[in-house]
Amino acid sequence: MSLQLNDQTRYERGLAKLAEVDGKAGEEVVAPLGDLGRYIIEFAFGDIYNREGLSLREREIATVAMLTVLGRETQLKVHIGAALNVGLSAKEVEETIIQTVPYAGFPTAINAMNVLKEVVKERV
Incomplete structure (x- = not known):
């Protein structure tokens, strides 16, 4: 499965926010989840956790x-x-x-x- 540029940016943004919030523990939780882990990183951390407010x-x-x-x-x-x-x-x-x-x-x-x-x- 190849990621489009926007998806890759969203994923990278989410991974950076996950590391900021959870340190290494967060990545250890989502890594074995495959696509589900990717969705968590992109949506929860790439989109929601990066919102202002x-x-x-x-x-x-x-x-x-x-x-x-x-x-x-x-x-x-x-x-x-x-x-x-x-x-x-x-x-x-x-x-x-x-x-x-x-x-x-x-x-x-x-x-x-x-x-x-x-x-x-x-x-x-």
Whole structure:
């Protein structure tokens, strides 16, 4: 499959943004996904994460909140790491998780808090 020039630029832009947000961890997650990984890089990181209007910190706050509410713990682990990479403190991530309790309940927040503890422990 050959990429058109616009697609290649979009892919490269996405790969650069992914590296900025997730460091090496993001590429390791999407690399084995083949075309699905390419779509994630192009769309999520090439298009959405490159939009103006929200900082990377704000985007990761929103992403951590959504993944918490949806109970997507595997992806939450990656994005908690990303949140820390783009400047959020562990306390700010904790507060983001706590903010989800009135809307998603305690079980999802407990699971997310355990993921946060795991990510922080791995970084020490």
